Structures are given as structure tokens and as C-alpha cells.
Amino acid sequence: MKQLEYVVLARRASQIMEELRKGARKPYSEVIDVSWGDPHRAGVKPLSFVRQVLAACLYPELVNSNKLPVDVRQRAQRLLGQCAGGSIGSYTATAGIAEIVHRVSEFITRRDGGAPSHPENIFISAGSQWALQNILKVLVNSKSSPKTGVLTPVPCHCTTTLSIMGLGAVVIPYYLSEEQGWELQVEELDRALESAKGVCNPVALYVINPGNPSGGKISPEQRTPKYIFVSKNMYHMVVFHAMLPVGHIQRRKSIQEVIRFVSEKKLFLLADEVYQGCVYGEKSEFISYKRVLAEMGPPLSDTVELASFHSASKGFMGECGMRGGYVELINLDPDVMKYIYKLFSKDSCAPVLGQIALDLMINPPQPGDPSYPLYNVETQNIRTMLVHNVKRAFEVVNSLPGFCCQPVEGGAFAFPRLHLPPKAIQKAKEVGLQPDTFYCIRLLEEAGVLISPGCEYGQKEGTHHIRFCIMTSEVMMEELLRRLTCFHTQFMKDFS
Amino acid sequence: MTSLQHVNLRVRGIRDSPHSRLQSLAADITQQIALGAQKPFKEVIDVSSGDPHNAGMKPVSLVRQVLAVCLYPQLLKDNNLPLDVRQRAQRLLEVCDGGSVGSYTDSSGMPHVKQSIAEFIMRRDGGVPSHAKDVFISAGSQRALTVGVKLLASGEGETPTGVLTPTPCPHTLPMLLDEAGVTPVPYQLMEDRGWALDLDELHRALKTSRGRCKPRAIYISNPGNPTGHVQDRKSIQEVIQFAAAERLLLLVDEVYQDSVYGRGREFKSYKKVLFEMDKEFSETVEMISFHSLSSACVGECGLRAGYMEVVNMDPEVMHFVDTMLCSDISAPVTGQLALDIMVNPPKPGDPSYGTYTQEILLTRASLSQNAQRAQEFLSDLPGMSCQPVMAGIYLYPRLHLPSEIIEQAKILEVEADVLYCQRLLEEEGVFVGAGCQYGETTGKHHLRLCILVPPNTLEEVLARLGSFHLRLMDALSHPDKAVRD
Numbered sequence: 001m002k003q004l005e006y007v008v009l010a011r012r013a014s015q016i017m018e019e020l021r022k023g024a025r026k027p028y029s030e031v032i033d034v035s036w037g038d039p040h041r042a043g044v045k046p047l048s049f050v051r052q053v054l055a056a057c058l059y060p061e062l063v064n065s066n067k068l069p070v071d072v073r074q075r076a077q078r079l080l081g082q083c084a085g086g087s088i089g090s091y092t093a094t095a096g097i098a099e100i101v102h103r104v105s106e107f108i109t110r111r112d113g114g115a116p117s118h119p120e121n122i123f124i125s126a127g128s129q130w131a132l133q134n135i136l137k138v139l140v141n142s143k144s145s146p147k148t149g150v151l152t153p154v155p156c157h158c159t160t161t162l163s164i165m166g167l168g169a170v171v172i173p174y175y176l177s178e179e180q181g182w183e184l185q186v187e188e189l190d191r192a193l194e195s196a197k198g199v200c201n202p203v204a205l206y207v208i209n210p211g212n213p214s215g216g217k218i219s220p221e222q223r224t225p226k227y228i229f230v231s232k233n234m235y236h237m238v239v240f241h242a243m244l245p246v247g248h249i250q251r252r253k254s255i256q257e258v259i260r261f262v263s264e265k266k267l268f269l270l271a272d273e274v275y276q277g278c279v280y281g282e283k284s285e286f287i288s289y290k291r292v293l294a295e296m297g298p299p300l301s302d303t304v305e306l307a308s309f310h311s312a313s314k315g316f317m318g319e320c321g322m323r324g325g326y327v328e329l330i331n332l333d334p335d336v337m338k339y340i341y342k343l344f345s346k347d348s349c350a351p352v353l354g355q356i357a358l359d360l361m362i363n364p365p366q367p368g369d370p371s372y373p374l375y376n377v378e379t380q381n382i383r384t385m386l387v388h389n390v391k392r393a394f395e396v397v398n399s400l401p402g403f404c405c406q407p408v409e410g411g412a413f414a415f416p417r418l419h420l421p422p423k424a425i426q427k428a429k430e431v432g433l434q435p436d437t438f439y440c441i442r443l444l445e446e447a448g449v450l451i452s453p454g455c456e457y458g459q460k461e462g463t464h465h466i467r468f469c470i471m472t473s474e475v476m477m478e479e480l481l482r483r484l485t486c487f488h489t490q491f492m493k494d495f496s
Numbered sequence: 497m498t499s500l501q502h503v504n505l506r507v508r509g510i511r512d513s514p515h516s517r518l519q520s521l522a523a524d525i526t527q528q529i530a531l532g533a534q535k536p537f538k539e540v541i542d543v544s545s546g547d548p549h550n551a552g553m554k555p556v557s558l559v560r561q562v563l564a565v566c567l568y569p570q571l572l573k574d575n576n577l578p579l580d581v582r583q584r585a586q587r588l589l590e591v592c593d594g595g596s597v598g599s600y601t602d603s604s605g606m607p608h609v610k611q612s613i614a615e616f617i618m619r620r621d622g623g624v625p626s627h628a629k630d631v632f633i634s635a636g637s638q639r640a641l642t643v644g645v646k647l648l649a650s651g652e653g654e655t656p657t658g659v660l661t662p663t664p665c666p667h668t669l670p671m672l673l674d675e676a677g678v679t680p681v682p683y684q685l686m687e688d689r690g691w692a693l694d695l696d697e698l699h700r701a702l703k704t705s706r707g708r709c710k711p712r713a714i715y716i717s718n719p720g721n722p723t724g725h726v727q728d729r730k731s732i733q734e735v736i737q738f739a740a741a742e743r744l745l746l747l748v749d750e751v752y753q754d755s756v757y758g759r760g761r762e763f764k765s766y767k768k769v770l771f772e773m774d775k776e777f778s779e780t781v782e783m784i785s786f787h788s789l790s791s792a793c794v795g796e797c798g799l800r801a802g803y804m805e806v807v808n809m810d811p812e813v814m815h816f817v818d819t820m821l822c823s824d825i826s827a828p829v830t831g832q833l834a835l836d837i838m839v840n841p842p843k844p845g846d847p848s849y850g851t852y853t854q855e856i857l858l859t860r861a862s863l864s865q866n867a868q869r870a871q872e873f874l875s876d877l878p879g880m881s882c883q884p885v886m887a888g889i890y891l892y893p894r895l896h897l898p899s900e901i902i903e904q905a906k907i908l909e910v911e912a913d914v915l916y917c918q919r920l921l922e923e924e925g926v927f928v929g930a931g932c933q934y935g936e937t938t939g940k941h942h943l944r945l946c947i948l949v950p951p952n953t954l955e956e957v958l959a960r961l962g963s964f965h966l967r968l969m970d971a972l973s974h975p976d977k978a979v980r981d
Contacts, residue, residue, distance in 0.1 A: 321601065
């Protein structure tokens with residue numbers, strides 16, 4: 001089974017780390033793990049302002065001490081005032097603390113050049129995937145025949161595909177176009193929809209913009225769910241486990257085409273926009289699906305059903321462990337909204353600290369605030385680092401024979417194409433691994449670098465890719481690229 | 497456009513809970529007051545849910561201090577914080593990837609925390625072995641319970657899976673089962689025996705399920721929510737034997753294990769009792785027990801973390817537990833760390849020991865005093881009776897409502913206890929839970945109120961509730977007096 005290979009990688013990595021801990025001699029002293037979209041893990045520091053406010057909310061004695069800047073203390077005080085009983089340990093309203101939900105709607109309006117956003121359409125959740133699951137639960141009818149289908153990109157999000165299948169629906173894959181920098185092409189959406197005729201009942205289209213993997217950390221055991229359990233609900237084995245490919249940012253025209261497509265085909269549009277904070281291509285700009293929809297005017301703006309997702313896990317804040325995200329729902333039938341509310345209410349509420357992290361993300365310090373200078377320096381540093389990493393990764397990887405890397409405009413990963421020599425492919429077959437997995441295992445063993453193979457994410461038949469996170473410290477990136485270059489040169493020689 | 501008819505049938509089948517209606521009413525009233533409306537009370541007191549901090553109880557200092565340092569490690573240098581706080585934080589940060597609570601963790605929880613939990617369970621149960629690999633951390637125990645239940649849920653077209661559920665039960669349970677597509681099979685707890693479990697009743701309930709569904713599990717809440725009953729060893733053994741004989745998975749919710757105050761009562765975990773029974777049980781009976789941060793002493797409901805321990809389950813099936821937790825990504829890291837602190841209290845000699853012990857004792861004392869006070873007060877009211885409470889954070893008094901109210905309720909198409917709660921909320925600004933939310937369907941009426949509140953708050957609640965209740969009873973026994981709508 002394909003899935004088993006990824007376990008091999010993750011398990012071996014754990015073993016190697018253990019061996020190193022016990023003093024084993026290797027050509028490297030630690031494993032560089034860039035297989036996940038987890039900036040803190042990869043050496044990026046949390047933002048001071050965020051952590052100070054959170055600490056003060058947890059331990060309000062800090063609010064009265066002089067150790068923290070005034071605006072931090074004021075912010076914490078205000079937030080605590082909005083928590084029941086003045087404690088982040090209380091339950092909150094189902095959709096989130098009302099004032100925070102309100103501020104989210106203001107953020108969205110600002111971001112979208114004034115397109116109005118209403119608090120009652122927003123639900124804060126324990127991470128964006130949680131919200132996505134609740135929406136899917138409403139759309140997917142596990143008992144229907146034929147099964148419900150959701151159009152999903154290839155490469156795609158492992159957590160999302162797992163959710164879709166776990167609910168008894170079916171993934172309808174549409175391929176992103178690598179040659180065009182992983183662009184989404186409407187013709188391909190048409191083709192995918194056609195292929196679903198008679199097989200399943202498509203109800204939704206899932207898009208991720210900026211295109212990116214979301215990095216959930218899943219232990220080796222979990223990365224090979226046994227589809228025997230869920231597979232009786234599937235009409236074919238879907239072996240996508242991956243996160244999104246690298247950083248393509250959709251242009252306005254493309255977004256408009258997608259909106260027209262879903263309107264015409266009567267599909268619910270699920271727009272995962274968690275990487276909207278990570279844009280660094282020089283000519284790139286993130287435009288939200290909501291904004292484009294609003295600007296297209298009626299009848300589309302009044303009828304297309306849209307769910308847009310965002311999260312505190314990505315962007316420069318990178319607080320994946322806080323579990324804070326939200327969904328904004330547009331043009332849904334009020335009766336349907338009632339059921340969505342019910343689903344959210346089953347889990348009480350999102351973690352309060354996660355809600356606060358969201359609030360801090362959308363309302364950062366402003367010029368003039370005491371925390372602003374430090375905040376600005378820290379975010380600028382992260383931005384500079386990302387831009388630098390992206391440039392270096394692009395340069396170095398493309399300079400290596402056999403590699404071809406598309407430009408990264410945003411997001412957290414590089415997903416270069418790997419043209420493996422026939423001898424390597426042969427060897428991989430012999431040991432029972434996918435060729436890109438084989439490459440990754442060798443890279444891990446010989447260079448102590450843990451990345452992910454493209455086959456985990458789904459790719460066009462016969463192509464191979466690797467994926468690694470670029471949201472790392474500059475030092476780590478340089479070391480990573482150095483080791484990769486060294487290894488790759490040797491590898492290509494060995495298998496020429 | 498997706499309309500009601502397109503909504504997933506199973507979601508549409510999730511029953512409405514009166515709780516949300518009452519909650520909206522409470523929110524409306526609070527809003528009206530904020531806008532300056534004149535009411536006979538200054539604010540709404542919400543004792544409808546088990547949310548101690550909401551009601552004014554203080555968090556455990558150790559938990560908050562350690563978490564604050566973990567969030568903002570600069571505080572490691574702050575000498576105002578006790579040394580053991582800083583040492584704990586340092587240790588916890590070492591086990592966080594990248595030294596940050598902002599990193600992802602394994603979906604089933606951080607290995608270090610799972611190990612701490614396993615050790616805690618072993619200590620609690622006098623040495624009965626517990627392993628980290630059998631512990632799964634989730635964002636709240638309800639989430640863990642959902643995973644446990646979904647493991648059993650059968651596929652389409654087959655007889656639905658059934659789960660025996662107590663009446664009364666926590667109000668979130670019926671909705672949880674609806675969403676999982678599982679049929680509740682209610683078994684009545686014996687009110688006149690302090691809400692004890694009755695074996696004959698379990699058998700009766702099982703019989704009724706024949707043909708309707710295939711019972712695969714039994715859910716138990718011990719200490720009971722909302723009843724506050726604590727099972728003794730004999731009762732637990734009977735349930736285990738019953739589950740073994742009928743091949744039912746035991747789903748044991750033990751969230752309030754730290755709140756037993758009844759005289760002569762002691763919490764015994766199902767696991768411990770199971771392992772003290774013969775091999776034919778201890779090696780075969782499948783069980784999942786649940787615990788969470790929303791417990792009495794810690795009460796950190798907003799941090800969202802709980803765990804389950806799985807016993808005697810086929811490893812292949814355990815694998816699915818992992819998989820299902822996957823789509824939640826993980827429990828919040830701060831919640832996981834709080835769990836670690838909860839299961840590793842300070843020891844005598846630790847700098848934080850004094851404060852910690854004081855805080856816990858105060859909480860326990862408040863709880864036990866409140867229970868006694870409330871129980872006596874309410875039992876004194878005509879038309880109300882209350883079983884002695886031994887544990888947990890709720891009181892669940894019985895309402896003996898006059899037929900007029902029941903008639904009124906019928907006309908308004910609500911349950912009588914819901915009508916009572918509605919009027920209590922409108923007239924006195926006290927928000928309590930109505931018995932029908934907890935599964936009561938036998939025409940008996942109850943209220944549920946959280947008693948883990950500061951003593952002053954309890955007094956206020958009792959005063960307002962007593963006043964309302966007496967007025968109501970008085971008006972009804974004198975039907976010529978105008979009855980307020």
C-alpha cells in the first residue's frame with residue numbers, strides 16, 4: 001500500500017534522532033525537519049507582543065506589573081473584560097467571544113476594501129480545519145447514493161481529504177497546472193466535474209489560495225490510516241496525503257472564473273485562505289474570494305454560497321499550537337445556518353487563547369503604540385527571512401541538475417519537480433518504495449534532512465516532487481540547502 | 497442554493513436542546529440590562545453550566561503561572577514567580593517542538609504529557625499499570641467521547657448502533673449521539689436511592705433495544721452529571737459484569753473524580769475495580785475512561801483539553817482512534833500543558849505547594865458547603881425535594897409542580913421545567929438548566945444548577961430562586977391571584 005512508505009520516513013527520522021541523542025556518530029549532528037508547515041518548530045521566533053498579551057491574559061497579575069509594555073497590559077485587560085468571569089478558563093459563546101467576532105468582521109471589511117462583513121456569519125473554531133469539517137458535515141450526506149463528491153486539488157491537503165472521506169464523501173481530484181506555476185485552470189475543473197458524472201453527486205469545490213500545505217503534525221502511525229475502515233464508503237482509493245503545493249497566488253481573473261464556474265454548476269465554494277498572510281512574490285497580491293465575489297455584483301454576489309477560512313496558525317504569527325481559526329459564511333440559507341450553529345455548539349466553543357491569538361493577528365500594534373517598534377522589527381525580519389529563503393531555495397534548487405522549481409509567490413513550502421535518473425527509479429522499485437520517497441529516505445539517512453516526497457500529495461503520473469518548508473530561520477535554510485546540494489550531487493553521480 | 501432539504505439528514509436529526517433557547521433568552525436579558533432596561537435584578541446569574549470561572553471561582557495559580565511562563569519565556573528570569581513554576585515551565589518548553597507552545601503536536605497529544613497522564617492514572621489506581629500509548633488527548637472530553645462513539649457506529653443500511661445512556665445524563669450527550677448517528681437507549685437512574693444504578697433497569701433497557709438498534713456500548717457518568725451520585729465498588733462491579741455479559745464497550749465519564757465530598761464516599765475508578773476482578777473481566781472488558789480540564793478543582797473549561805484512556809481494545813481499532821483525532825489536528829498545546837500540571841500537583845516541600853493546597857482545599861470546601869446549604873434550603877421549599885449530593889458540581893432537585901403549570905406548559909408547547917426556568921430567568925435573572933435537557937421524559941421535573949460558585953453567589957441564587965418558587969406556588973394555590981405571564 002502506498003501509504004506505508006511515508007511511515008517509513010517518519011519512523012526512520014525518529015529512530016535517527018534517538019540514535020543521535022544516544023551519541024551515535026553520523027555525518028550530521030542533528031536532523032533538520034522541514035517536512036511540516038510549523039514555523040516555530042523550524043526556528044522562527046514567536047512575536048513578542050502576541051506572547052506578552054497571552055501571558056497577561058493567563059496570569060492577570062502581569063497586567064499590574066511594569067514588566068510589560070502599557071499597550072500589552074491594556075489589551076490584556078480589555079480582552080479579560082470580555083471573558084466570562086474575567087477568565088480565559090470560562091466557556092465562551094459558541095461562535096466565539098462577541099467582541100472578537102465583531103473585530104474579525106471589521107478586519108475582513110478592511111482587508112476587502114470595504115465589502116461588508118457581518119458578525120453573525122462568522123464562527124471562530126479550534127483551527128480552520130475544524131470549521132471546514134463542520135461545513136462539510138452539513139453538505140455531505142453519508143447515506144446518499146450516489147455518494148456526495150467534493151472537488152479537491154491535486155496536490156492536496158491531507159487533513160481535508162481525510163475529513164471528506166471520513167464523512168463518507170468522495171474526493172473528485174482536479175490537477176493544478178505545474179507548468180503554469182501550479183495555476184488552477186477552469187478547463188481542468190470542467191474535466192474533473194465531467195469525470196464525476198454518474199459516479200457521485202458533486203456538491204462543493206475546495207480551493208486553497210494562496211496555494212499551500214497547512215502542515216498538521218501527524219505521527220507516523222496516523223499518516224497511514226487504514227482505509228479498510230473508511231474505504232467501504234469510498235468509490236475509489238484516494239491516496240492523497242499531502243499538503244498543498246507551493247505558493248501560487250490566484251489572480252483576480254482566475255478567481256472570477258472559479259466563481260462563475262461554481263455558480264453555473266451550483267456548487268458550494270470552500271475557500272481555504274489560511275496563507276493570506278504569507279505573500280512575498282514581488283508582483284503578487286492576495287485578493288480574497290469574498291472581495292472578488294462582492295465586486296462582481298449581483299446576481300453572483302447574492303447567490304454564490306461561499307465559506308472562507310482563515311487561521312492563527314499561518315502567517316508571521318505561526319501559532320499552530322494555539323488552535324484558533326474562523327470561517328465566514330456568505331449567502332447561506334438562514335435555516336442552513338441554524339444547523340451549522342448547532343454543529344459548532346456541540347463542542348462548546350473554540351479555545352479561548354486561540355480566539356485571543358486570532359484577535360491579536362487581525363489587530364496588531366499600530367504606529368504610535370509602545371509595542372509597535374518591536375513588533376515591526378520582528379515581522380519585518382520574518383518577512384525578510386522568508387523572501388531570502390524563497391530566493392535562495394529557488395536559486396539553489398534550480399541550479400542542481402534534475403531539479404526544476406516553480407517560483408514561490410506565497411505560503412510556506414517549496415515543491416520542486418525532481419527528474420530522477422532511470423537507475424534511481426529502478427532501485428526504488430527494487431526496495432518497494434516510490435521513487436521520490438526513496439530519494440527522501442536517502443537524503444534523511446545520508447544528510448540528516450527530513451522533507452516530504454511528492455507522492456504523499458498526489459502528483460501527475462510519472463512525475464516526482466519533494467516538498468520542504470521555507471518558513472525556517474535563515475541559518476537553517478542555508479544549512480538545509482548546503483546539505484541538499486551535497487547529497488543531491490552525490491546521488492545523481494551514484495545513479496547516473 | 498443549498499437549502500434545508502439539502503442539509504445532511506444526520507445533521508438535521510440533531511435534536512434541539514432547550515438549553516440554547518434558554519441561553520438566548522439569558523443573552524437577550526443581559527443585553528436589555530446593558531441598554532438600560534429596568535429589571536427586578538441587576539444582572540443575570542448563570543449557573544446553568546459547569547463553568548466555575550464564569551461564576552467567579554479563581555483559577556489554580558500554579559496552572560496559570562506555569563502557562564504564562566511557557567507562553568512568554570522571558571518570565572523564566574522573573575524572580576517573583578516561584579522557582580518550581582519556572583522549573584516546570586522550562587521542562588515543558590523543552591518538550592515542545594522548537595521550544596514553543598505555538599508548534600503543532602502529535603494528534604493524540606504530546607508524548608511527555610501522555611506519559612504524565614499514564615503515571616497519574618497508575619498512582620491514582622494504586623499501581624494498576626497504565627501506558628502512554630493507551631492515552632489520547634483531545635480538545636475537550638466531549639471530542640474524545642465522540643471519537644469513542646464513532647468507533648462503534650455502524651455503516652449505512654445496517655441496524656443502527658445503540659448506546660445505553662443514563663437518565664438523567666449530561667445535556668450534551670443526546671446531541672453527540674445524534675450527530676454520530678447512534679441511537680440512545682436510556683436506562684433510568686433510581687432517584688429514590690440517591691440516583692443509583694439498578695441492574696434490573698439496565699437489563700430492561702437492553703430488552704427495549706431489541707429490534708430498534710444493536711447496543712454496542714454503555715455510557716456511565718461517575719461521579720454522576722447531573723446527579724452527583726458516586727458508585728460504590730459493588731455497583732461498579734455489577735456494571736462491569738453486565739457489560740462483559742452483554743459485550744458492551746464501557747464509556748466511563750469520570751470528569752468529576754476530584755470532587756467527592758459526601759461523607760463516607762470515595763471515588764473508585766472503573767479501571768481500578770476492573771483490574772481487581774478476575775482475569776475473565778480484567779483482560780477482556782473493553783473500556784474507555786474520560787477526564788478533562790473542566791474538572792472541579794481546575795475548572796479550565798476555556799483551555800479545551802481532555803483525555804481518554806483505552807483499555808483492552810484491539811490495537812487495530814485503537815489505530816482508528818488516532819486517525820479520527822487526526823482531523824482535529826490536535827488539542828491546544830496550552831491545554832495539553834495544563835493537563836500535565838493537573839496530573840502532577842506540587843509535592844510537600846515545593847515552593848508552590850502551600851498556595852496550591854490552600855486553593856484546592858478552598859474549592860473543595862466551598863463545594864461541599866454549598867452542596868449542603870443548597871440541598872437543605874431547596875428541600876425546605878414546598879414542591880421541591882433534593883437527593884443528598886455526594887460529588888460533582890451540580891445540584892439536581894426535583895420539582896413537584898402543580899397541575900396548573902403543567903397545563904400552561906402544554907398549551908405553550910414546552911416542557912413544564914423549561915417553562916419554570918424561563919420564568920425564573922425573566923423574573924429573577926437566574927439561569928438554571930431544565931430537567932428535560934438531561935433526558936427526563938417520564939413527566940418528572942427537575943432543575944440543574946452548578947454549585948461550584950463563590951458562596952455569596954450561591955446565597956444570591958438561592959434567595960432569588962426561593963423567592964420565585966414561593967411566589968409561584970403561592971399564586972397557584974390561590975388561583976384567584978393574577979398569574980404573571
